[in-house]
Amino acid sequence: MSEYTAVIGLETHIQLNTRTKAFCSCKADSWNEPPNSSICPVCTGQPGALPSPNAEMIHKAVLLCLAVHAEVNQVSFFDRKNYLYADMPGGYQVTQNDQPIGLGGYLDVEMDNGRMVRVRIDNLHMEEDAGKTRNENGIRLIDFNRSGIPLVEMVTKPDLHSADEAAAYLIRLRRLIRWIGVSEGNMEKAQLRCDANVSVAPAGSGKPGRKCEIKNINSIDAVRKAIVSEIERQTRELEAGHEVEQWTIEWDNDARELRKMRSKENAVDYRFFREPNLMPVVLSQEQIEAWHEELPELPWVRKQRFITDYKLPVYDAGILTTERDLSDYFEETLNFYGGDPKRVSNWMMNEILRLVNESGTSASGLNIRPRDLAEIIQMVDSGTITAAVGKDLIDLVQQSGKAPSRIAAEKNLTVVSDEGIIRGICEKVVSSNPKEAEAFRAGKETLLGWFTGQVMRETKGKADAKLVGKILKSMLTGR
Ligand SMILES: [Zn+2]
Incomplete structure (x- = not known):
């Protein structure tokens, strides 16, 4: 040929x-x-x-x-x-x-x-x-x-x-x-x-x-x-x-x-x-x-701007500029958020794109608005909610159209960082899984992650994960 x-x-x-x-x-x-x-x-x-x-x-x-x-x-x-x-x-x-x-x-x-x-x-x-x-x-x-x-x-x-x-x-x-x-x-x-x-x-x-x-x-x-x-x-x-x-x-x-x-x-x-x-x-x-004045910034120009101005990876910039309203959504969220653009990009590419695919609409047709997404990322950043709850919250806002902070308060989704409460749950998890606890003590340290997962499940993802890890480790090692 x-x-x-x-x-x-x-x-x-x-x-x-x-x-x-x-x-x-x-x-x-x-x-x-x-x-x-x-x-x-x-x-x-x-x-x-x-x-x-x-x-x-x-x-x-x-x-x-x-x-x-x-x-x-x-x-x-x-x-x-x-x-x-x-x-x-x-x-x-x-x-x-x-x-x-x-x-x-x-x-x-x-x-x-x-x-x-x-x-x-x-x-x-x-x-x-x-x-x-x-x-x-x-x-x-x-x-x-x-x-x-x-x-x-x-x-x-x-x-x-x-x-x-x-x-x-x-x-x-x-x-x-x-x-x-x-x-x-x-x-x-x-x-x-x-x-x-x-x-x-x-x-x-x-x-x-x-x-x-x-x-x-x-x-x-x-x-x-x-x-x-x-x-x-x-x-x-x-x-x-x-x-x-x-x-x-x-x-x-x-x-x-x-x-x-x-x-x-x-x-x-x-x-x-x-x-x-x-x-x-x-x-x-x-x-x-x-009419020339009306023409919006073209997708490839915007993609380059995302790379240059926001330091986004080429891959992210490409995905976020496939559709105009998706890229508008990103920039609006970033304006409300005011922090690291890559962080907004991650939430967009994982969660917002998932909703877009699931709902069959475009980003501008979603119930959850850029202001809501920015608020959720801020709540995760400040430790008010965990990342897992943040993801759930995105779905809840999408379903109800209510503000994230209101849903978090109504459903009591904020992080549990009360040491007493967390210690109680950790004790329950460790004592009801003696075989895993024994294996951990025998050297299978990767089980710490599994135990943490069990505690997070008990608290519906609301526990402060760092605190959970710390308490479990001392509980399991006896130190
Ligand atoms: Zn006709």
Whole structure:
């Protein structure tokens, strides 16, 4: 394989999370709605229906352009891409052809080993989605709920060279679009999907091979598998002395294999022309700059800041900046807490991430707020509660929404440091476990930890662990 190199370009479709569709007032997010419940004459392509562009779509498309350093065109146009397909009843798709909203730009992708790959962007254009067809008992059904949903198609230059790089690019892009709030980027809901252009040529030949296009890849896993098998297929052809034919290929998600759709010889001519019912999109420089101001600190910038300013390990900084509201949660907690950032990071990564996973919401959706978490860490620091109780308290705050100090008082969770009480419990534990006590005296000193555990269990984790250790040791050794 090493004497061949692969060149890959990706065309990614990003569903913008607007309230309404691209050119009508139908609800855009109709994932859970019954088929054809969110449609109108505009998004079903009825003759004479007049579209009007969604301002939120343009705003979010521009935010995305700015986030990838693309140049925003102050004047861009909508065009008709003509083709006949059952899920496109007007006979055309509204898209942007020769003068799209964004040109150029790049996304820097970090590979697992830390290597950076700069992926240049050719253009970003707005377009509407098509409907969805489905076969049922030999009948073809069409659902137009998706029809007219606003998309941005982001087209890269052929700067990727392996399936892993393509997957890393998509993961990075997904993180970005979620972070800046323009898309949910959920691949299972087809909010993010891509076509891959793959060509393989002998290494060092200097000229690219003939490219094949893989359509409609809808998961990170499928991106990897589809590209790997296409690189293998083209390499086999070249090794057998054949020329690679220019194909359009479809990734079959059920069969988990590639399927040829058509040869490029019968490629479609889309006969693009300006959409006569839509005005050009005209943006002032002031407007673009104002939107630029809105753009939040990007995840990789924030990650670096966490490493530099808070001295967090690279691993922690990476985890805490996977989602924007998780990293906001961290910084808010740190502001309330005022102590060592690494300490907050530990509680976040162990306890808050656990709650996020368990509850299926994001950090901002949790009942326990940054102020509560900061208070709990402070209570542990000051010795008011043990770390074990602190963990329980996090769950109790999450369940009840009450303040940590109130729960600690109500449930009597503060540390037991009364020597008399602890000594009594230690005596009970030692006397009811004579065999272990004997083993300890015979030299099995690791049993001290076990005894401490028993006492902590008796006190439901509330005993001052240091004091317990001290009392047990003197009790067991008789010194
Ligand atoms: Zn509509």
